[in-house]
Amino acid sequence: MIKQCYETSSKGLLSKGVSRVLDCAVEEHAVRDVPEVVDYTTSLVNRVLGKNTSLSLDSSECIGTTHTIYRFRIVLEKGKYIGVRVVVRGRTIVRVLLTIPMGLDIGLHYQGSIYNPTRELTWKQSITQTDPPRGQVYVDLPVVYAILGIPEVDLRSWRLSINGLVENSAVYTLPELYDLGVETVRTSFHCVTGWSVRELEFTGVPAEKIIEVVKPLKSVEWVYVESLDGYTTIIPFTEFNNLKSLIAIEMNGKPLDILHGYPARLVIPQLYGWKSAKWISRISFMDKYIDGYWESLGYHPRGRVDLEERFKST
Numbered sequence: 001m002i003k004q005c006y007e008t009s010s011k012g013l014l015s016k017g018v019s020r021v022l023d024c025a026v027e028e029h030a031v032r033d034v035p036e037v038v039d040y041t042t043s044l045v046n047r048v049l050g051k052n053t054s055l056s057l058d059s060s061e062c063i064g065t066t067h068t069i070y071r072f073r074i075v076l077e078k079g080k081y082i083g084v085r086v087v088v089r090g091r092t093i094v095r096v097l098l099t100i101p102m103g104l105d106i107g108l109h110y111q112g113s114i115y116n117p118t119r120e121l122t123w124k125q126s127i128t129q130t131d132p133p134r135g136q137v138y139v140d141l142p143v144v145y146a147i148l149g150i151p152e153v154d155l156r157s158w159r160l161s162i163n164g165l166v167e168n169s170a171v172y173t174l175p176e177l178y179d180l181g182v183e184t185v186r187t188s189f190h191c192v193t194g195w196s197v198r199e200l201e202f203t204g205v206p207a208e209k210i211i212e213v214v215k216p217l218k219s220v221e222w223v224y225v226e227s228l229d230g231y232t233t234i235i236p237f238t239e240f241n242n243l244k245s246l247i248a249i250e251m252n253g254k255p256l257d258i259l260h261g262y263p264a265r266l267v268i269p270q271l272y273g274w275k276s277a278k279w280i281s282r283i284s285f286m287d288k289y290i291d292g293y294w295e296s297l298g299y300h301p302r303g304r305v306d307l308e309e310r311f312k313s314t
């Protein structure tokens, strides 16, 4: 029933006590109702764990209009549980992820493979574009997310480092970012869960400006972003290097407020919102891919809104 399994992790999950994630793409399995989701997942998980366990439902949520996620837990030791996330597309189970807590000594039975993100990035025929984009609804105000909490920011010590495979690495204070020259873009913003907000105005340093200054090497394919709260994400270099990509320091004509990522956040409008990391502290240009926070939980390496790239598919 399993197509491919990868082990992964991310900094943010480590700080939440999860030491590793087993992400399994499964042979598409049709279900008629939720109890069938539970049955299927239980037998898959028990095979992987080599135990007879039962699942209890934590929560479930729709992601756009195409997907649903069911989150279960398996309690094995007091206070320690394995999280199970099931990604369902329509009425088809497509992925099952296990989050393994630190200090839980347990063997996993599966055939491992290596995740290859470039297979997900092939050129795709652009689908007829709608407004809002497919699977999205417009709301008036953005929902605020802080999956790892809202960090405390001290502007005296805050710096944005730009490094990795570049000719000139750089470190900026907030005034130094302003000095690089700022531009304003008006854009809609789309969260993978299905809400969009029209016409937000962001002011900041264009990604193109940063690229011009630090000069990434030819081998660069990925941009890895780290935040003060431990959040991370990864963006294909070609998407980062986009006219509308910004290191934003203002929103709607005012300095970013702490909820929206003060002192600086990324804004990559053509990608789902999780790629627009808030409270950023480091941007690294890399030749290799590694999962960020949501990517380690099955979300897409690129996340293009127009192609509805919500989850990984391999």
Ligand SMILES: Nc1nc2c(c(=O)[nH]1)N[C@H]1C(S)=C(S)[C@@H](COP(=O)(O)O)O[C@H]1N2
Residues within 6 Å of the ligand: 142, 143, 144, 145, 146, 147, 148, 190, 191, 192, 227, 229, 231, 259, 260, 261, 272, 273, 274, 275, 276, 277, 278, 279
């Ligand atoms: N550091 C950090 N950045 C983050 C997140 C987060 O939880 N922590 N959530 C992401 C998600 S899923 C979305 S949709 C947007 C939401 O931006 P907002 O909170 O400004 O509305 O922020 C993204 N950046």
Ligand SMILES: [Mo]
Residues within 6 Å of the ligand: 145, 191, 192, 193, 273, 274
């Ligand atoms: Mo999001």
